[in-house]
Amino acid sequence: MKLFVRLLAVLAMISTLSFAGAASAQDKENTLYLDTNYGRVVIKLRPDIAPNHVARIKKLTRQGFYDGLKFHRVIEGFMAQTGDPQGIGIGGSSLPDLKEEFNPRPFERGVLGMARSSDPNSANSQFFIMYGDAAWLNGQYTAWGDVISGMEFVDQIKKGEPPAKPDVIVKMQIAADVK
DSSP states (O other), rough: OOHHHHHHHHHHHHHHHHHHHHHHHHHHHHHEEEOOOSSSEEEETTTTHHHHHHHHHHHHTTTTTTTOBEEEETTTTTTTEEEETTTTSSSOSOOOOOOOOOOOOOOTTEEEEEOOOOOOTTBBSSSEEEESSOGGGGTTSEEEEEEEEEEHHTTTTBSSSSSSSOOBBBBEOOOOOGG
8 A cells, every 4th residue: 555655656746747847848938048248137928918029039039130239228227128230229120010919017127028119010129128117108018028037137237328338138049949
């Protein structure tokens, strides 16, 4: 009987580990590593609230689009913006602009949102990371991710519009792609 109970316990543990491994693999597909000169920022992607924007970020990330791009607009207490290959805030990728995916996620510290022009359907590749709360952005911009660690590195990004010597994204990767 004791052997049977031990066997059941071992089987339960194995099935739990298998489930945890599957869940972890799925989490890695929706986890973004944004490396700065100060350290790694880990971002939870939110396809549940902005599937098309997350798909765009993942596509561009896998192409290496973001590697080396400047943080061209960094406002103390507000946000750090990047994603323009020209480095001045007016450029984007060669892909078509995205239709807005406004959602209920409030813009607060650590939330990532997609930058756009006055046209709500003009988001392309530029995004920002919030330093603080900005309720006036709620329902006006698409939130697509949350910083889950490394916000202290975002805090160190040089400030300015543009910064005198802008920091860059050293490398951006989907966790599932990192070996």
